[in-house]
Amino acid sequence: xxxxxxxxxxxxxxxxxxxxxxxxxxxxxxxxxxxxxxxxxxxxxxxxxxxxxxxxxxxxxxxxxxxxxxxxxxxxxxxxxxxxxxxxxxxxxxxx
Numbered sequence: 001x002x003x004x005x006x007x008x009x010x011x012x013x014x015x016x017x018x019x020x021x022x023x024x025x026x027x028x029x030x031x032x033x034x035x036x037x038x039x040x041x042x043x044x045x046x047x048x049x050x051x052x053x054x055x056x057x058x059x060x061x062x063x064x065x066x067x068x069x070x071x072x073x074x075x076x077x078x079x080x081x082x083x084x085x086x087x088x089x090x091x092x093x094x095x096x
Contacts, residue, residue, distance in 0.1 A: 003040045003056025003095060007063040010052045010089040017083040021051055024079040028071065036069060038062025063092050 013021050025044045032055070033039050041056035057063040066072055067090070080088075 001040055001058065003058070005057040005060050005063050006093045006095065007055040007057060007066065008052055008089075008091045008093065009055075010050050010091075011080065011083070012049075012085045013051045013083050014085060018046070018051065021080060021083050024076060024083075025053060027079075028076050031071065032066075036062070036066050036071065039066070060092060060094065 011021070022044065025042075029042050032042050038058040039055065039062070040058060041054075043054045045052040045054060055063065055066065057066070
């Protein structure tokens, strides 16, 4: 199945904290794909200026639901929050 909706979370994370951010990504990638309704893909994108996690979903509703899920609020968010230098930029896109 191909993703129709993308949830993009862009974070400013200093290079010293990027290994810890990658660990959070790796720890929750498989549970995300197996347990989150409508989840299709999850990719970690790294640039000099920021880190992005691109989540693929089958619908906007499921992307929005993930942001309210226990996994996101209690695990992923808590694991990443101390690593940010500013609040993340969260966007949802529809593929055409």
